[in-house]
Amino acid sequence: SIFAVAAVSASLGAAVPAASAGSAMADTTVTATRSFPKTTAAKRDFLAEHTSTDVESNADWGGIESLDVPQTESQAEKDRKAQEQAEAEARAQAQAAQAQAQTQAETQTASRSSERADISSVPTAPASATxxxxxxxxxxxxxxxxxxxxxxxxxxxxxxxxxxxxxxxxxxxxxxxxxxxxxxxxxxxxxxxxxxxxxxxxxxxxxxxxxxxxxxxxxxxxxxxxxxxxxxxxxxxxxxxx
CATH class of the missing domain: 3.90.1720.10 (endopeptidase domain like (from Nostoc punctiforme))
Known part of the structure; x- marks a missing residue:
């Protein structure tokens, strides 16, 4: 009868326990694990993985390999050149002074010679003493x-x-x-x-x-x-x- 079926359904529902919210979350959690090999040797070259020893012969470096980088002089080179220039100027000034002194000496010698020539031809005084x-x-x-x-x-x-x-x-x-x-x-x-x-x-x-x-x-x-x-x-x- 209808009442007998209803009673059986009720008894079956009572026999199955209700699932809690915590159990539902536990059933959907994903867990991952990973293992690493054991290392006993110390790594000394920390930059090894950043160093390349192979260069492709046809590699395009954007022209950087042919850049004309001007060479700059060190301070010592600049000082040396400045000293050489100063010495050259000093030599030139000394030569100019020597040439000027020689010219003056020659001029003075010529002047003295002229004076001696003039003195040798001193005019004679007239007989009239007035x-x-x-x-x-x-x-x-x-x-x-x-x-x-x-x-x-x-x-x-x-x-x-x-x-x-x-x-x-x-x-x-x-x-x-x-x-x-x-x-x-x-x-x-x-x-x-x-x-x-x-x-x-x-x-x-x-x-x-x-x-x-x-x-x-x-x-x-x-x-x-x-x-x-x-x-x-x-x-x-x-x-x-x-």
Missing amino acids: GQALADYALQFQGYPYVSGGNTPSGWDCSGFVQWVFAQFGVSLPHYSGAQMSVGTAVGSIAEAAPGDIIVNTQHAAIYIGNGMVINALNPAQGTQVTSLAVFSGGYAIRRVL
Whole structure:
């Protein structure tokens, strides 16, 4: 009957236990295991697997094998080259200085030779011993050298020049400007001065040539030349000998 079937089904359901949630999760879990061989030797070349000793002959390296890498100089090489350059420049400067010194020496030798030639042809004083003749004669010595203490055409100082020129006219003068201030006779002013008079003070001596001008030996740089009376610092005396 219907009631008998229902009773049998109920008894069967009671006999089968219900599965718990934990059991269902346990049945779906996956477990994996792996074993590794035992190693007894120590590994010494840690980079072995990164090192390649085989190169393919037709490998394309993108042109890196033919790069032209410029070579740079070390600091020692730079220092050596700088020293060599400095030494070369020093040698060049020494050679230039030597050449210049030789040129100057040759020029001075030629100048002395010229001076000696000029001195050997010193003009002879005229027979007429007048002041104008003496002034004209003195003018022939423009450009002759100045030598301190000298009294010849090879070199004279201011008073030595005056002394030598007057000696060519038979007049003996002292070789000192201060002493020449007392020779001959005094002339009152420059307005009364005549060519051939001596213009002199304790510092300088010259021969008057007229128009406020004198010929005198100045210094080593300027030699003997014509100047104005402004060459005298302070006052001066005017002495007439001829």
